Structures are given as C-alpha cells and as structure tokens.
Amino acid sequence: MRAHLAALVCLAALLLYPVVNPWQPYPQAVLLLGFLLAIQATSWNIISGYAGYVSLGHSMFLGLGSYTVGILALRWGVNPLWVAPLGGVVATVIAVLIGSVVLRTRGHAFVIITIAMLLAAQIIAVNSRDLTRGSDGITLELPFWHRDFQNIPFYYAFLLLLVLTVLFSAWIRRTKFGTGLVAIREDEGKAASIGVDTTRFKVVAYAASAFFIGVAGGVYAYYLTFINPVGSFAILGSVTIVLAALAGGRGTLYGPVIGAFLVNLVSEAATVYAGGVQSRVLLFGGALVLVVVFLPKGLLPAVEAWWRRPAPVEFIEPVRVRERVPRPPPSPGDVLLSVRGVSKRFGGLVAVDDVTLDVRQGTITALIGPNGSGKTTLFNLVTGGLPADSGEIWFDGRRVDGLRPWRRCHLGLGRSYQVTRLFKEMTVQENVVAPLADSRWRTLLSDAVHGHEAERARELLDLVGLRRFAGQPAGALSYGQQKLVELAQVLMLEPRLILLDEPAGGVNPSLLGHLTEVIRELNASGVTFLVVEHNIPLVLDLCDPVAVLAGGRLIAEGPPGFVRESPVVLEAYLGDDWQPAVS
Numbered sequence: 392m393r394a395h396l397a398a399l400v401c402l403a404a405l406l407l408y409p410v411v412n413p414w415q416p417y418p419q420a421v422l423l424l425g426f427l428l429a430i431q432a433t434s435w436n437i438i439s440g441y442a443g444y445v446s447l448g449h450s451m452f453l454g455l456g457s458y459t460v461g462i463l464a465l466r467w468g469v470n471p472l473w474v475a476p477l478g479g480v481v482a483t484v485i486a487v488l489i490g491s492v493v494l495r496t497r498g499h500a501f502v503i504i505t506i507a508m509l510l511a512a513q514i515i516a517v518n519s520r521d522l523t524r525g526s527d528g529i530t531l532e533l534p535f536w537h538r539d540f541q542n543i544p545f546y547y548a549f550l551l552l553l554v555l556t557v558l559f560s561a562w563i564r565r566t567k568f569g570t571g572l573v574a575i576r577e578d579e580g581k582a583a584s585i586g587v588d589t590t591r592f593k594v595v596a597y598a599a600s601a602f603f604i605g606v607a608g609g610v611y612a613y614y615l616t617f618i619n620p621v622g623s624f625a626i627l628g629s630v631t632i633v634l635a636a637l638a639g640g641r642g643t644l645y646g647p648v649i650g651a652f653l654v655n656l657v658s659e660a661a662t663v664y665a666g667g668v669q670s671r672v673l674l675f676g677g678a679l680v681l682v683v684v685f686l687p688k689g690l691l692p693a694v695e696a697w698w699r700r701p702a703p704v705e706f707i708e709p710v711r712v713r714e715r716v717p718r719p720p721p722s723p724g725d726v727l728l729s730v731r732g733v734s735k736r737f738g739g740l741v742a743v744d745d746v747t748l749d750v751r752q753g754t755i756t757a758l759i760g761p762n763g764s765g766k767t768t769l770f771n772l773v774t775g776g777l778p779a780d781s782g783e784i785w786f787d788g789r790r791v792d793g794l795r796p797w798r799r800c801h802l803g804l805g806r807s808y809q810v811t812r813l814f815k816e817m818t819v820q821e822n823v824v825a826p827l828a829d830s831r832w833r834t835l836l837s838d839a840v841h842g843h844e845a846e847r848a849r850e851l852l853d854l855v856g857l858r859r860f861a862g863q864p865a866g867a868l869s870y871g872q873q874k875l876v877e878l879a880q881v882l883m884l885e886p887r888l889i890l891l892d893e894p895a896g897g898v899n900p901s902l903l904g905h906l907t908e909v910i911r912e913l914n915a916s917g918v919t920f921l922v923v924e925h926n927i928p929l930v931l932d933l934c935d936p937v938a939v940l941a942g943g944r945l946i947a948e949g950p951p952g953f954v955r956e957s958p959v960v961l962e963a964y965l966g967d968d969w970q971p972a973v974s
C-alpha cells in the first residue's frame with residue numbers, strides 16, 4: 392500500500408515537472424529516456440522476472456516498433472505517433488511466433504536464442520533495403536507541434552505509456568495467470584503438475600512483454616526522427632534493460648522502474664563525464680557483475696527486507712480440523728485409474744516392469760514396497776512427469792498416457808510429492824491459489840488475491856487448519872505444515888484422484904494424526920486416494936486395498952489383512968519378524 396502511495400506521489404511530481412519547469416529541455420530529456428527504459432524493464436519483467444525466462448534480446452521489440460512506424464511513414468506518409476500502437480501489435484505477433492518455437496524448451500536455450508533473434512533482426516534490417524533502406528536508415532518528419540513545445544509531448548507520451556505498462560504488469564501479477572508465471576519460475580515441473588499449461592503461459596507472457604515496448608519503439612522513432620539497423624537492434628540496449636530490472640528488483644512491480652531511473656542516470660553521467668558509449672559498456676558490464684554478486688534480488692527487495700523484518704512464524708501447537716460429522720468411507724465403485732502393462736527403463740535399469748494396477752473409485756489404495764521398487768516412478772508415469780516406455784494408463788474411462796501433465800490434472804488427477812515442492816517464495820495462500828483446474832481464459836484472468844479463488848484457498852487452508860499462516864512465505868513453515876499446505880494446494884484442483892507420495896514422511900505425530908483425519912474426511916466426501924507410504928501401521932489402518940511393488944513388479948495386491956500375512960510380501964518387504972505397532 393505504501394509503495395502504491397509513493398508511486399502516486401512520484402507520478403504527480405513527474406506530471407507537474409514540465410509545467411513548473413518548462414524551459415529545461417535537458418532534464419526533461421533525461422527523464423523521458425528514463426521512462427523509455429522503465430517501460431522496457433517493466434515489460435521484460437513479465438517474462439523474465441515473473442516467469443524467470445531471461446531474455447537478452449528484448450530491445451529487438453523496440454527496434455520492431457520503430458521500424459513498423461518508420462516504414463509506414465515512409466510508404467504512406469502517416470504520422471508515426473498515430474500508428475505507434477501498430478508497432479506494439481507487430482512486436483507482439485513476432486513474439487508469439489518466436490515464443491511458440493523457442494519456449495517449448497526449458498532453460499538456457501531461450502537466453503541464447505533471444506540474442507540470436509536480436510542479431511538476426513539487425514541483419515534482416517540491413518539487407519531488406521527495399522523496405523528499410525538498409526544501413527542508410529529511415530529519416531522521419533519533424534514533430535508536427537510548434538518548436539516552443541520542445542519535447543514536452545514526447546515526455547507525456549512516454550509517461551503515459553509507462554503508467555499503462557506498470558498497470559498492465561500489476562494486473563498480470565494479481566491474476567491466476569501471474570501466479571502461474573511465478574510458479575513456472577520457481578519450479579516448472581511442479582507448475583505443470585498443478586495444472587499450469589507451461590508452454591502457453593510462457594508464450595503469452597513473452598507476447599505480453601513485447602507489446603508496450605513495440606508501442607514505445609514507434610514513439611521513440613518519431614522522437615529521434617531517424618532509425619537505422621545498428622541503433623535500433625543494439626545489444627547494449629538489451630543489456631541496459633536487464634541491468635535496470637536486476638538492479639531494481641526482478642520479479643517486483645516497481646523494482647524495474649526504480650532500476651531504470653538509476654541506470655539511466657549512470658548512463659547520462661557516463662556520456663557527460665566519461666566519453667559515452669565505450670565507457671558505458673564497461674560501466675554496465677561492471678555494474679551487472681556487482682548487482683549479481685551483492686544484490687542478487689535487487690535494490691527494492693533488499694530495502695524491503697531491511698525495512699520490514701518478518702515477524703517470526705509461530706510454530707505449531709496441534710491445529711484443529713474444522714468440526715465434522717464422521718461418515719463411513721464410501722463403498723468401492725468403478726475403476727477410476729487403470730494402469731495396464733506399464734514399464735519404464737532408465738538405461739539398463741527396469742524401474743517399473745509391466746505393472747497392471749486398478750484403483751477403484753472411493754478407495755484409499757496403498758502402494759507399498761522397499762526403497763527403489765519403483766513407486767515414485769509409477770506416480771510420475773501416471774501424472775505425466777515421465778513418459779512410459781510401454782503400456783497404457785486410463786483415467787475415468789479415458790486414455791491419458793499421451794497427455795501433458797496439466798491436461799491430466801484438468802481431468803481430475805492431483806498429486807503431492809515425497810519431498811514437498813511448494814513455491815517457497817510465494818505466500819501460503821498464493822501457493823494454494825496457484826493450481827488451475829482448467830485453462831479457460833476466464834479462470835486464468837481471475838483474481839488470485841481477492842474474489843472467489845482466493846476465498847476458496849482460504850477455505851482449504853481452514854480445512855487443513857493453517858488459515859492463520861495464509862500470509863506467511865511457504866518456506867517459513869515447518870515440514871509437516873508444508874505437507875498440509877501441499878495437500879490444500881492439490882485440493883484446489885477439486886481432483887477425483889489424489890496421489891500422495893509418502894504423506895507421513897518427516898511429519899511429527901500430532902500433525903500426522905491431523906493429516907490422516909483430513910484424508911479420511913476427504914475420502915468420505917468422495918475423493919479417491921492412491922498413497923505411497925513406508926509407515927506400515929498407518930497404511931494398514933488407513934488404506935484398503937494395498938498393492939505391493941518389489942523390483943519394479945507388482946508382487947501382491949489385496950486387503951490389508953491379506954498383504955500383512957502374505958509370505959511373498961514378508962520376504963520381499965516387511966521381513967519375517969515384522970510385527971504391527973498398531974493393529
């Protein structure tokens with residue numbers, strides 16, 4: 392709230408500045424270039440700050456916007472200012488085309504390809520002489536307003552674009568789409584497993600990060616009245632954007648704006664006092680290293696962390712699940728999940744060997760077996776984290792083994808992990824809001840902070856007894872609490888089947904009782920479970936039926952009593968001297 396207030400005060404001051412100080416073209420020009428850099432850094436932040444995919448060629452979109460209006464002005468004599476939004480449209484379309492190919496990959500390939508695209512754009516601009524006049528560049532008409540107004544109209548045009556860019560970025564961050572982007576940054580595999588269509592999210596974020604830069608490029612071309620390939624597609628421009636966002640605070644709303652003004656001031660100082668471009672390259676390179684080493688999260692997060700030291704998180708006394716009327720578990724129904732002859736090899740190792748297993752609706756089915764017997768691998772095959780080498784997987788009467796993880800999730804398949812994989816930099820509530828039960832635009836653009844989705848997340852936190860931790864960073868909770876949050880996260884998907892991977896692992900006894908109570912309650916309300924667990928007394932108490940894996944093969948399956956007595960299971964897993972601690 393205080394940050395928004397400070398931003399409004401700054402905005403009012405910037406709006407008034409040319410009015411109270413109209414005869415100062417130089418400071419106006421410095422501010423105007425600051426706005427331009429801030430527009431670029433804020434836009435860059437959408438793909439590289441929120442989603443974590445660093446682009447080193449983002450100034451390409453400025454050049455595309457400039458050339459769009461430059462070419463239109465050259466061919467049809469239109470005023471560049473009126474067609475500047477078309478610069479944004481062209482930049483967005485090119486971003487969708489590039490992103491659809493590049494963003495299917497993960498990680499570093501994207502960084503390298505963004506640089507390559509910038510250089511390719513420069514080469515195309517040089518060689519398409521008919522369209523761009525090649526290295527000679529395009530000269531545009533002078534501004535249509537009277538000389539006395541100097542650059543003031545440009546000043547307000549860039550300021551308006553900056554305000555729109557910041558509002559756009561803030562809106563994105565508030566939506567479930569924005570939460571999904573942060574989820575991708577923190578753990579892309581996990582994001583896919585909670586229903587985030589990662590490819591689509593990245594492409595949309597990349598396109599969204601191009602639009603306002605393209606529009607600004609159009610206005611910038613008019614401001615310069617001259618564009619050429621070297622100036623429009625310069626790598627230094629991209630480095631400056633990255634430096635501004637990193638210095639201010641990547642992933643924050645105002646950090647890139649603050650960083651842009653700082654970097655712009657340094658850049659001006661280099662021009663005035665140290666001879667221009669050469670010194671700037673040196674200075675920016677050095678500054679980038681210093682920022683990465685000493686302020687890895689950027690200036691704004693560092694100041695915030697110092698300003699409001701977080702209150703210590705209260706640790707748990709036994710939390711209460713909301714009052715409930717106990718109901719008997721539903722009687723087993725039709726087959727919900729059917730694994731048919733599924734195998735998975737890792738090199739020479741057969742981790743899952745021709746496994747056939749049915750999970751019936753309404754059951755809490757256990758999957759047990761010694762370490763390394765293939766339980767987690769089987770979970771990964773079912774949820775789509777790994778492709779199966781052979782066999783079929785059917786869910787709710789539909790074959791799913793060819794579907795991407797988020798599609799399986801949207802069909803009602805949720806999972807938790809052996810070692811919790813919460814998004815540690817998000818709050819507990821954001822973690823619970825993040826999952827997506829479908830990928831309709833209406834859902835993606837719904838508010839993650841207020842409204843129906845946030846309210847549902849709070850209800851689920853109530854269910855697991857952790858509502859009062861809603862605003863805490865997820866990483867600050869105890870391990871057992873994190874397991875409960877992960878369960879609430881899965882429940883946001885309203886799944887029909889939940890795969891729980893070692894829910895009891897590392898959880899203290901009081902929380903464990905709590906967790907099993909929640910599982911029972913959910914089961915009574917119709918949710919089916921497949922549970923991997925080494926705590927055998929818990930399994931025998933909670934689950935029916937029980938399936939046993941050993942060496943990747945299914946060696947036994949049946950009610951708990953049968954499995955407990957089975958000689959094959961005793962030999963392969965439990966041991967002859969096994970005695971249940973709880974009967």
Ligand SMILES: Nc1ncnc2c1ncn2[C@@H]1O[C@H](COP(=O)(O)OP(=O)(O)OP(=O)(O)O)[C@@H](O)[C@H]1O
Pocket residue numbers: 737740742760761762763764765766767768769809
């Ligand atoms: N990505 C991988 N690459 C290579 N080998 C793997 C991979 N994932 C699992 N394995 C191997 O496959 C086998 C089965 O592993 P998996 O994790 O599925 O067993 P598990 O039954 O879940 O074990 P635990 O009870 O210890 O969690 C193990 O030998 C493991 O080392």
